[in-house]
Amino acid sequence: MKIELNEEQKLLRDNVRRFAEEVVEPRAKEIDETGEFPRGFYDQAGELGLAGVSVPEEYGGAGMDTLAYCIVIEEISRKCATSGVILSVNNSLVCDPILKFGTEEQKKEFLTPLAAGQKLGCFALTEPGAGSDPAGLRTTARRDGDDYVLDGNKIFITNGTDADTALVFASVDLEKKHKGITAFLVPADTPGYSHGVHEFKLGVNASGTTELAFQNMRIPAGYRLGEEGDGFKVAMSTLDGGRIGIAAQAIGIAQAAFEEALAYSQQREQFGQHLSDFQAIQFYLADMATEIDAARLLTWKAAWTKENLKRFTLEAAQAKLFASEMAQRVTNKALQIHGGYGYTKEYNVERYFRDARITEIYEGTSEIQKMVIADWVLNKA
Amino acid sequence: MVILTEPMTETGTEPTATGSGTGVDFSLTEEQEMLQAEVRRFAEERIRPGVADRDREHRFPEDVLREMGEMGLLGMMVPEEYGGAGMDALTYCLAIEEVARVCPATAVTMSVTNSVCCWPIVRFGSEELKRRVLPALASGETIGGFGLTEPGSGSDAGSLRTTARRDGGFWVLDGEKAWITNAGFAGFYVVLARTDPGAGKRGLSAIVVPADAPGFSVGKPEEKLGLKASRTAPIFFNDCRVPVENLLGEEGQGFKIALATLDHSRLGIAAQAVGIHQRALELAVAYAKDRVQFGVPIARHQAVQLKIAQIATELAAARALTWSAASSEHSRDGGRLAAQAKVYASEAANRACQESLQLHGGNGFHEDYEISRLYRDVRVTTIYEGTSEMQRLVIARHLLGT
Numbered sequence: 203m204k205i206e207l208n209e210e211q212k213l214l215r216d217n218v219r220r221f222a223e224e225v226v227e228p229r230a231k232e233i234d235e236t237g238e239f240p241r242g243f244y245d246q247a248g249e250l251g252l253a254g255v256s257v258p259e260e261y262g263g264a265g266m267d268t269l270a271y272c273i274v275i276e277e278i279s280r281k282c283a284t285s286g287v288i289l290s291v292n293n294s295l296v297c298d299p300i301l302k303f304g305t306e307e308q309k310k311e312f313l314t315p316l317a318a319g320q321k322l323g324c325f326a327l328t329e330p331g332a333g334s335d336p337a338g339l340r341t342t343a344r345r346d347g348d349d350y351v352l353d354g355n356k357i358f359i360t361n362g363t364d365a366d367t368a369l370v371f372a373s374v375d376l377e378k379k380h381k382g383i384t385a386f387l388v389p390a391d392t393p394g395y396s397h398g399v400h401e402f403k404l405g406v407n408a409s410g411t412t413e414l415a416f417q418n419m420r421i422p423a424g425y426r427l428g429e430e431g432d433g434f435k436v437a438m439s440t441l442d443g444g445r446i447g448i449a450a451q452a453i454g455i456a457q458a459a460f461e462e463a464l465a466y467s468q469q470r471e472q473f474g475q476h477l478s479d480f481q482a483i484q485f486y487l488a489d490m491a492t493e494i495d496a497a498r499l500l501t502w503k504a505a506w507t508k509e510n511l512k513r514f515t516l517e518a519a520q521a522k523l524f525a526s527e528m529a530q531r532v533t534n535k536a537l538q539i540h541g542g543y544g545y546t547k548e549y550n551v552e553r554y555f556r557d558a559r560i561t562e563i564y565e566g567t568s569e570i571q572k573m574v575i576a577d578w579v580l581n582k583a
Numbered sequence: 584m585v586i587l588t589e590p591m592t593e594t595g596t597e598p599t600a601t602g603s604g605t606g607v608d609f610s611l612t613e614e615q616e617m618l619q620a621e622v623r624r625f626a627e628e629r630i631r632p633g634v635a636d637r638d639r640e641h642r643f644p645e646d647v648l649r650e651m652g653e654m655g656l657l658g659m660m661v662p663e664e665y666g667g668a669g670m671d672a673l674t675y676c677l678a679i680e681e682v683a684r685v686c687p688a689t690a691v692t693m694s695v696t697n698s699v700c701c702w703p704i705v706r707f708g709s710e711e712l713k714r715r716v717l718p719a720l721a722s723g724e725t726i727g728g729f730g731l732t733e734p735g736s737g738s739d740a741g742s743l744r745t746t747a748r749r750d751g752g753f754w755v756l757d758g759e760k761a762w763i764t765n766a767g768f769a770g771f772y773v774v775l776a777r778t779d780p781g782a783g784k785r786g787l788s789a790i791v792v793p794a795d796a797p798g799f800s801v802g803k804p805e806e807k808l809g810l811k812a813s814r815t816a817p818i819f820f821n822d823c824r825v826p827v828e829n830l831l832g833e834e835g836q837g838f839k840i841a842l843a844t845l846d847h848s849r850l851g852i853a854a855q856a857v858g859i860h861q862r863a864l865e866l867a868v869a870y871a872k873d874r875v876q877f878g879v880p881i882a883r884h885q886a887v888q889l890k891i892a893q894i895a896t897e898l899a900a901a902r903a904l905t906w907s908a909a910s911s912e913h914s915r916d917g918g919r920l921a922a923q924a925k926v927y928a929s930e931a932a933n934r935a936c937q938e939s940l941q942l943h944g945g946n947g948f949h950e951d952y953e954i955s956r957l958y959r960d961v962r963v964t965t966i967y968e969g970t971s972e973m974q975r976l977v978i979a980r981h982l983l984g985t
Contacts, residue, residue: 203615203673203910208606269607464982484979485972491982492904492923499903500896506609520896569889572896576888579895580868 205499207273214266215273221250222281230282233408234553237400239364240408241322243285244292248319252278252289254297261301261309262318268443268505272450276498279454283557284408286454287564290447291360292316295565296323296369299440300387303428312367312387324365325444326356326414327437334570336371336437337380341416343372349420350374350386352394356414360564363400363410366390370416371433383433387425394419405556442515444565445522446508449501452522452529452561453494459529459536459554460490466549467539477539486535493532497525516578523571526561533558611677618670619677625654626685634686637812638956641804643768644689644812651689652723656682657696661705666718672847673909676854680902683858687960688812690855691967695764696720698848699968700727703773704791707831707840716771716791725770730760730792730818731841738973740775741784741838745820747776752827754778754790756798756820762967766816767801770794773844774820775837787837791829798823809959846918848968849925853905856925856932856964859957860898863932863939866954867891870943881942890942894935901928919981926974929964936961 207215225246233240247253255271257263264270271293279286300313315321332339341354352372359368368388375382388395398413428436464487467478477483504517533555537544544551562568611619630647637644651657659675661667675697683690701720704713719725736743745758756776763772772792779786792799802817832840868891871882881887904927908920936958940947947954965971979985 203611203906204606204608205907205910206606211606468983478979478983478985481976484983485975487982488923488926488975488978491919491978492927495907495920495923496900496904496927499907500900502607503609503899503903506607510610517899520899523892524896524900572889572892573885575892575895579864579891580872580882580888583868 205502211270211273214270215277218250218252218274218277219280221247222277226278226285227281230285231547231550231553233282233284235407237402237407239400239410240285240288241364244288244322245319247278247285247289251319253292253319253322254313254317255293257297257301257313257317262314262316263297268446268508269502272446272501272505275447275450276454276457279451280458283451283455283554284406286451287360287406287409287448287560288322290444290451291325292319292323294444294447295325295440296367298443299369299385299427299436302439303385303432303436304387305424307424308387308427316367321366322361322364323367323369324359324361324410324414325440326359326362326368326370328358329355330357334567337383337434339371339373339383340376341370341372342376343374343384343386345374345423346420348423350423350426352386352388352416352419352421354416358411358564359397359414361410362397362412362414365397365410368395368414369427370414371437372416374430378431380434381431383437384430385427385433385436386421387427388416388419388421392419392421404559405553406560441565442518443508445518445571446501446504446514448561448565449497449504449518449521449525452525452558453497453501455554455558455561456490456494456497456525456529456532459533459551459558460487460494462549462551463487463490463536463539470541483539486539490532490535493528497521497528500524516575516582519566519571519574519578522561522566523568523575526558527568529558529561611673615674615677618674619681621654622656622678622681623684625650626681630682630685630689634812635950635953635956637686638688639811639950641811643814644686644692645768647689648692648726649723651682651693652721655721656693657723657726658701658717658721659697661701661717661721665705665713665721667701667705667721671909672850672912673906676850676857676905676909679851679854680858680861683855684862686812687855687859687957688810690858691810691813692726692765694848694851694855695729696727696769698851699729699844700769700771700773702847703789703831703840703844706843707789707836708791709828712791712828712831719770726765726768728763728765728769728772728818729844730763730772730774732762733759734761738970740841741787743775743777743787745774745776746780747778747788747790749778749827750824753824754827754829756790756792756823756825758820760818762805762815763818764813764815764967766814766818767804768814772818773831775841776820778834778837782835784838785835787841788834789831789837789840790825791831792820792823792825793829796823796825807963809956809962811959845969846921847912849921849974850905850909850912852964852968853901853908853921853924853928856928856961857898857902857905859961859964860894860901860928860932860935863935863954863957863961864891864894864898866952866957867894867939867942870946874944887942890938894938897931897935901931904928916981919978922969922974922977922981925969926965926971926978929961930971932961932964
């Protein structure tokens with residue numbers, strides 16, 4: 203048991219931190235307000251290897267491990283949660299499944315440009331009627347000779363307005379429920395593929411969230427990821443890894459909120475003393491620091507388990523559940539410490555508070571995480 | 584593409600050594616896993632039988648402790664040259680966790696002997712004192728106690744009033760200590776006393792008082808909410824004379840020694856809380872699978888599943904904080920990490936017992952069900968060896984650099 207980054211990991215953290223401070227932070231407030239997708243940031247991140255952190259170098263990635271990936275997402279999210287989720291989706295939800303389930307040709311054609319950041323990916327699972335219950339999806343894929351023809355609609359697709367490649371889940375046989383679900387790699391310039399306008403949300407505002415529509419969209423059978431009927435397994439396995447990224451994102455948001463609340467409490471004076479001199483504020487700070495540490499340990503443990511022990515569904519769900527709920531509490535307290543100023547857009551904590559909220563919802567709500575955890579504890583432990 | 588683990592310098596990138604150190608590693612060593620398994624087996628086979636009776640009868644686990652002493656569990660971090668097991672703090676936490684999982688009262692007895700009696704003697708005692716005192720403690724021939732708290736001095740430990748004055752080759756102690764775990768059974772007590780009445784916190788010293796010292800006596804055992812098989816009583820010093828060689832560190836260093844000791848001992852209490860939490864989860868899982876209501880085991884109801892998921896997740900967090908703090912005890916952040924582990928693990932274990940009992944329904948309120956004992960036992964973990972409120976102040980001081 204040793205919880206200390208090695209020199210290489212520290213260097214990675216410092217380099218990503220510097221990139222986040224120099225490139226990400228200056229635009230964070232602006233893109234939150236305008237909702238403009240930060241394609242320039244993504245391109246630069248790609249050049250640094252941040253689009254495919256855990257993808258082997260032969261496929262365009264940085265060839266690092268899951269812990270390194272956690273460090274990257276935390277440091278980027280610490281300055282801009284929107285930028286964090288853009289990377290998280292490309293890494294965890296698009297690159298990882300192609301690496302794990304893709305053929306050699308698919309890795310060359312799709313993975314390499316995605317991992318190198320030359321292309322941007324999105325993950326198209328959710329539909330208007332299929333959120334927590336993805337097996338209820340209605341998008342269909344009909345085999346037609348050497349092609350598949352897809353029809354249907356997806357919603358809440360992060361990176362959707364700008365993605366070059368979509369990982370799409372569709373059913374080859376709706377009657378088979380989850381056993382009919384199949385995954386497809388779809389270039390965004392495929393005829394019949396279209397996306398909606400960017401949607402304004404409570405937080406992570408510039409992440410290109412939108413609808414996708416597929417109308418008589420024809421793709422070669424070679425773009426099928428895995429076998430027919432494997433899609434549900436691909437999706438679940440992918441989300442296991444994605445949860446580690448979202449946990450790291452939540453920690454980055456919370457860490458920023460904590461640091462700014464700590465600094466503010468040492469500057470702001472009321473009743474003739476600094477806020478930090480009051481026990482009430484000290485208690486908030488103590489709880490924030492403790493919960494952030496706990497969340498980071500759970501997340502690193504999930505990353506370590508993924509690398510070393512393979513089965514990490516339980517650890518990832520616990521990390522995601524704990525870190526996202528922690529971020530909600532920590533950003534709430536950070537805003538509280540800032541008082542009325544914290545409620546204004548003059549201070550970043552207002553943005554952190556909004557951004558944290560989604561981490562309890564996407565890539566599996568807290569309630570879904572708890573069902574996953576309970577299933578493991580009750581039936582598989 | 585820039586390789587991220589090379590320094591980004593003005594002159595370009597320079598290659599660095601790759602794979603330098605393992606970095607983050609959550610695995611236990613083979614020795615730690617063996618010890619963990621051994622203590623778990625011992626706790627199930629030797630502590631579990633009679634645990635409910637000892638609780639009901641308020642009977643101290645003397646026989647169990649003797650065996651634990653023989654196994655080396657009472658002087659775990661005492662170097663081997665003084666008869667101890669020479670183990671690290673993480674291994675110690677693993678052992679406490681396993682004992683607490685079966686009997687929290689035995690665990691606190693063990694924790695006090697290891698953490699607040701042996702530990703400060705190892706750290707601050709003279710060579711002669713260590714040779715004289717530690718072998719008996721480490722072998723389980725006797726157990727240890729710690730005398731800091733007084734009737735008027737709890738969280739504000741610096742205000743204590745017990746005095747020790749120098750008289751030739753002796754310290755002469757006068758005063759009273761309250762809530763002393765192991766009182767009456769311990770052979771040695773590390774006692775904090777005021778040696779310089781005008782010097783505030785800097786006027787305190789730590790002195791080892793043998794139970795057979797003249798003028799030492801033990802009061803009537805306290806009736807507590809939980810941990811009924813552990814012994815808690817006041818101790819009294821009435822012209823109590825101990826050799827000057829029994830001083831730990833220097834005169835006036837007592838407060839510092841007490842705080843360092845508590846920084847360390849919090850790991851043991853955190854581990855105790857984790858052990859109780861683990862058991863609360865096991866009991867909840869077993870009961871939920873067995874109990875049928877509305878035609879199905881209650882484990883099939885989502886309300887029950889959500890509780891179990893919450894208990895399990897908080898257990899993982901508490902254990903991670905505790906193990907991480909134990910493995911970083913000597914780091915710059917050691918004190919903060921131990922306080923974080925203690926406050927989180929103790930409060931999480933309280934929530935876990937509350938929810939586990941709730942899930943047991945009326946049965947959970949019955950003495951026959953183990954959870955009812957754990958619910959009583961767990962309550963003190965947020966209080967002793969520094970209340971949750973004191974932990975938060977400690978953490979905040981570290982964060983604010985005050």
